[in-house]
Amino acid sequence: MRTAVHSNGALWVPVTDHRAAEARIMEHMPHSADLFERSGELEVLQKAMGAAREGHGGAVMIEGAPGIGKTSLLAEGKRMAGSAGLQVATARGSELESDFPFGVVRQLFEPLLAHMDPQERRRVMSGAAGQAAVVLERVVPEDSRGGDFSIPHGLYWLTADICERQPLALLIDDLHWADGDSLRFLNHLMPRLEDLGCCVVGTLRPFGLGTQPQLLDQIVTTPPSVVLAPSKLSPAAATSLITAQFAKSGCPAPRDEHFLSACCAATGGNPLLLKELAEALAAEGVAANAANIPQVYAVGPRAVARRVAVWMRRLPEDCVALTRAVAVLGEGAEVAHAAELAELPLEDALQAAKGLEQAQILFTDSSNALRTRLGFVHPLVRAVIYEGMPPADRHRAHRKAAVLLKTSTAEVETVAPHLLRTLPCGDDETVGMLWTAANSALARGSPGTAATCLRRCLAEPPPPRTRLDLLSALGNAMRHVDTAGAVPYLEEALALAGPSRRRVEIALALGNALLLLQRAGEALAVWRRALADTAPDDTELRNQLHACILSIPLYEPGRQDMREDILSQVSELRSAVPHPGPGGRSLDCVIAGHDAIIGDPRAVLRARSALRDAPAAQQPNGQISVSFGWLALISADRDEVMGSLDAAVEQAHREGSLNGLTGALTYRSLAWLCRGNLEEATADALTAMRAVETSSVRLRRLVLGPVHAEALLERGALDEAGKALEWTGVPDPAPITGLMYYVLHSRARLLRMRGRTAEALDAALAAGRSFSAAGGQNPAIVPWQSEAAVCLHLLGRDQEARALATAELRSARYWSAPRALGRALRVAGALAEGEADLPLLREAVDRLRKSPARLEYAKALADYGAAVRRHGKRREARDALSDALDIAEARKAAPLVRQILDELHLAGIRPHRHAVTGLQSLTPGEQRVHELAVQGKTNREIAQHLFVTTKTVEVHLSSIYRKLGVAGRHELAEKSARTFSTPAPG
Numbered sequence: 001m002r003t004a005v006h007s008n009g010a011l012w013v014p015v016t017d018h019r020a021a022e023a024r025i026m027e028h029m030p031h032s033a034d035l036f037e038r039s040g041e042l043e044v045l046q047k048a049m050g051a052a053r054e055g056h057g058g059a060v061m062i063e064g065a066p067g068i069g070k071t072s073l074l075a076e077g078k079r080m081a082g083s084a085g086l087q088v089a090t091a092r093g094s095e096l097e098s099d100f101p102f103g104v105v106r107q108l109f110e111p112l113l114a115h116m117d118p119q120e121r122r123r124v125m126s127g128a129a130g131q132a133a134v135v136l137e138r139v140v141p142e143d144s145r146g147g148d149f150s151i152p153h154g155l156y157w158l159t160a161d162i163c164e165r166q167p168l169a170l171l172i173d174d175l176h177w178a179d180g181d182s183l184r185f186l187n188h189l190m191p192r193l194e195d196l197g198c199c200v201v202g203t204l205r206p207f208g209l210g211t212q213p214q215l216l217d218q219i220v221t222t223p224p225s226v227v228l229a230p231s232k233l234s235p236a237a238a239t240s241l242i243t244a245q246f247a248k249s250g251c252p253a254p255r256d257e258h259f260l261s262a263c264c265a266a267t268g269g270n271p272l273l274l275k276e277l278a279e280a281l282a283a284e285g286v287a288a289n290a291a292n293i294p295q296v297y298a299v300g301p302r303a304v305a306r307r308v309a310v311w312m313r314r315l316p317e318d319c320v321a322l323t324r325a326v327a328v329l330g331e332g333a334e335v336a337h338a339a340e341l342a343e344l345p346l347e348d349a350l351q352a353a354k355g356l357e358q359a360q361i362l363f364t365d366s367s368n369a370l371r372t373r374l375g376f377v378h379p380l381v382r383a384v385i386y387e388g389m390p391p392a393d394r395h396r397a398h399r400k401a402a403v404l405l406k407t408s409t410a411e412v413e414t415v416a417p418h419l420l421r422t423l424p425c426g427d428d429e430t431v432g433m434l435w436t437a438a439n440s441a442l443a444r445g446s447p448g449t450a451a452t453c454l455r456r457c458l459a460e461p462p463p464p465r466t467r468l469d470l471l472s473a474l475g476n477a478m479r480h481v482d483t484a485g486a487v488p489y490l491e492e493a494l495a496l497a498g499p500s501r502r503r504v505e506i507a508l509a510l511g512n513a514l515l516l517l518q519r520a521g522e523a524l525a526v527w528r529r530a531l532a533d534t535a536p537d538d539t540e541l542r543n544q545l546h547a548c549i550l551s552i553p554l555y556e557p558g559r560q561d562m563r564e565d566i567l568s569q570v571s572e573l574r575s576a577v578p579h580p581g582p583g584g585r586s587l588d589c590v591i592a593g594h595d596a597i598i599g600d601p602r603a604v605l606r607a608r609s610a611l612r613d614a615p616a617a618q619q620p621n622g623q624i625s626v627s628f629g630w631l632a633l634i635s636a637d638r639d640e641v642m643g644s645l646d647a648a649v650e651q652a653h654r655e656g657s658l659n660g661l662t663g664a665l666t667y668r669s670l671a672w673l674c675r676g677n678l679e680e681a682t683a684d685a686l687t688a689m690r691a692v693e694t695s696s697v698r699l700r701r702l703v704l705g706p707v708h709a710e711a712l713l714e715r716g717a718l719d720e721a722g723k724a725l726e727w728t729g730v731p732d733p734a735p736i737t738g739l740m741y742y743v744l745h746s747r748a749r750l751l752r753m754r755g756r757t758a759e760a761l762d763a764a765l766a767a768g769r770s771f772s773a774a775g776g777q778n779p780a781i782v783p784w785q786s787e788a789a790v791c792l793h794l795l796g797r798d799q800e801a802r803a804l805a806t807a808e809l810r811s812a813r814y815w816s817a818p819r820a821l822g823r824a825l826r827v828a829g830a831l832a833e834g835e836a837d838l839p840l841l842r843e844a845v846d847r848l849r850k851s852p853a854r855l856e857y858a859k860a861l862a863d864y865g866a867a868v869r870r871h872g873k874r875r876e877a878r879d880a881l882s883d884a885l886d887i888a889e890a891r892k893a894a895p896l897v898r899q900i901l902d903e904l905h906l907a908g909i910r911p912h913r914h915a916v917t918g919l920q921s922l923t924p925g926e927q928r929v930h931e932l933a934v935q936g937k938t939n940r941e942i943a944q945h946l947f948v949t950t951k952t953v954e955v956h957l958s959s960i961y962r963k964l965g966v967a968g969r970h971e972l973a974e975k976s977a978r979t980f981s982t983p984a985p986g
Contacts, residue, residue, distance in 0.1 A: 067272025093177030101446035104182035167197035195951030232269030245278030254288035266300025276303035543583030593628025676855025716894035780820035818851035
């Protein structure tokens with residue numbers, strides 16, 4: 001049972017976990033130096049704590065070299081947080097435990113939960129926060145499946161629930177050594193932080209040091225994070241510090257200016273090095289005069305190592321053994337374990353600890369009389385001790401530490417970091433413990449740690465009979481964190497596996513990894529060999545493999561050597577009735593994708609049937625297949641695709657699939673874009689982009705970047721759209737092979753809107769060549785012909801423009817979806833000569849009037865209004881332009897708004913203004929909040945259901961109340977049941 005210790009009203013530490021003791025040691029250890037010249041940094045910290053107290057979260061990252069004063073500032077931040085009335089949770093990253101799943105998270109939250117009474121603990125761990133329970137449990141059930149997204153999501157809600165009771169400060173020292181899982185939580189928290197009464201303060205070293213430099217960069221650079229970089233001390237401050245340290249040592253205060261300048265120069269103004277230099281010089285009786293300046297320069301950069309070395313020579317051998325034991329065991333080591341590792345009686349170890357504390361090498365935490373814990377006063381001290389041990393001694397000490405920790409019934413995650421630092425020796429027990437640790441890490445939602453443990457198992461090496469199982473487990477764990485890194489392990493597993501169903505399953509996983517890495521030729525070879533090995537009567541596996549093989553031309557359209565043979569199979573496998581089972585539904589989705597690309601309307605029925613009862617997570621190859629079903633329905637403007645996408649997003653959140661979430665969000669963003677809901681499209685795209693940035697999968701970028709760019713172009717944010725296209729990593733000029741047509745089409749639009757029309761035309765024609773290489777003929781997917789036509793018109797090449805516009809209109813009529821047809825009609829009408837424009841534009845308006853593509857409808861209205869104005873029909877022009885303006889303004893489509901206002905100004909027309917009220921005026925996000933609020937769900941329940949923050953729900957409800965004319969929830973259900981709204985276009 002966990003017990004709690006209450007410390008000065010702010011920090012509560014469960015005595016059964018040494019990681020909580022690390023946090024206590026960090027908070028109570030002596031400061032490296034007084035806080036000289038840090039008033040600016042302290043002011044930023046003070047403001048951040050005050051803002052958190054008022055419910056406005058923020059983050060302060062203190063970045064600098066060792067000894068610059070980061071931890072001292074963090075300790076001062078803790079004092080400020082307590083004074084501001086915030087709860088305080090602290091943690092400290094350590095190199096030894098950088099592979100401990102959610103180690104920093106557990107330091108932060110376990111003490112807080114231990115202090116709560118059972119009722120309060122149940123409250124904060126209810127709902128979505130319950131997904132985080134698997135992280136905080138000492139023993140994880142074997143059937144637990146912690147997802148790579150569900151746990152950060154659950155930890156966010158745990159943070160939010162704790163903040164409801166009292167604002168919270170999360171203080172993390174040495175963030176660069178934090179485990180990757182904790183960093184992923186912080187990365188998830190950062191963009192949502194402003195809505196919480198929570199302040200995060202972290203310290204880290206610069207220059208990409210640590211376990212996850214890319215994640216650290218995201219955390220540090222994501223608003224509302226503020227970076228502080230404490231500077232070196234000025235000569236005046238350095239002189240004050242040196243003088244104070246000499247005085248503290250009982251030595252005469254230095255007066256020689258040259259000696260003081262040398263001290264400052266030799267240490268670079270680093271506060272810790274200045275302090276250690278002064279102590280070392282004083283301890284060795286070095287006079288503070290110019291004659292000893294050479295000795296200053298000799299000691300300065302190595303002041304910490306010099307001081308530790310001096311003490312190690314002077315202290316008894318017991319002290320040396322104990323410091324080495326603590327260096328191996330890590331911060332927060334129990335003194336009993338350190339004594340055993342150092343081969344000292346407990347009483348002797350306690351006595352040695354006192355001497356080391358007096359020497360300011362170790363710090364003792366005796367808050368729990370039964371379990372005294374030890375830590376170093378500064379990470380640099382531990383580094384000096386640890387790195388001074390011969391490698392062979394470190395290896396033996398870590399292996400001995402693993403044995404004694406296992407004997408003491410420590411968690412397997414505590415044992416594993418020591419085994420990871422031993423040399424391979426063919427020990428079956430080591431393999432078993434590390435494999436157990438990997439399974440526990442997977443259960444906690446930490447595939448990265450699992451992969452680290454399994455790689456070390458492989459190096460041991462394991463018994464030959466288990467190598468296949470190990471390779472398969474390692475390859476699948478790596479797919480979650482490093483797709484490229486998974487390939488070699490899956491390839492070896494495939495080679496080891498004999499003819500069997502399992503071999504085919506490994507081939508499916510390997511092929512998917514290769515395809516995501518844009519190595520389509522290799523993926524095809526793997527899948528074809530697997531298909532040849534699959535029994536003819538194994539319909540499910542054969543369907544899965546056929547679905548994978550048929551997806552190749554859709555991802556690599558430029559590879560003609562692969563296309564022809566594969567495309568012939570599409571016709572062979574196209575069945576009049578749906579294929580059975582999950583594999584069959586995958587196959588039907590891929591066939592629907594092929595049909596949608598060429599503009600065959602049969603795609604719609606096939607995709608609807610395949611997706612009706614087939615959530616993405618149940619597809620054997622995940623969203624590689626189901627995404628083509630979504631694409632077909634999005635291109636056809638089918639409303640039911642939104643339900644399928646919403647369900648996929650919800651399922652990905654619930655099961656914790658990061659890959660599943662990014663896929664579902666990418667296509668939901670595309671669906672929102674096609675419907676003209678720019679705010680929702682942008683929100684989904686940004687969430688997906690943030691997730692993609694933590695993976696090695698580039699393929700997602702080729703769709704997601706252009707979708708985000710298109711939403712930004714519609715809002716007139718050209719610079720941001722350019723950055724979104726740069727984010728894809730596609731060079732300029734782009735290759736035609738690969739999934740490039742989305743990028744090229746968006747690039748054409750951006751160039752045209754920037755006035756670079758000739759370049760825009762080249763990009764549009766390149767998009768057409770890329771799309772045609774994939775067999776693409778459907779303008780609902782890539783309307784390159786109308787884009788090129790607009791460019792040609794701007795260049796004065798109207799005959800060519802009309803030819804392309806007519807060709808796109810022909811294809812759009814065959815596909816017959818309102819958005820694509822309305823666009824083609826609009827562009828053809830705008831380019832038509834004489835009286836031919838009005839019938840085309842009028843038809844565009846009619847086709848789009850009842851479609852979900854509201855922004856395309858507004859564009860058609862705008863062009864139609866301009867045309868009838870030119871034909872002298874002012875009243876009809878005013879009606880059309882006014883309706884178009886209402887839609888464009890509601891969607892914040894700035895370029896379209898400007899176009900309409902310019903047209904109204906030219907005509908001297910004042911627009912009709914429609915009252916934006918009633919249910920029809922609600923945005924999609926507001927509609928979803930409204931539906932749940934009417935059902936009686938609380939703000940917190942709505943936020944958890946929609947995977948947004950409670951502040952977002954509050955903002956939506958305020959807008960809903962205003963638009964519906966109600967005072968609050970008590971009127972909402974009654975008012976919503978009536979027919980009272982004034983219809984507004986869009």
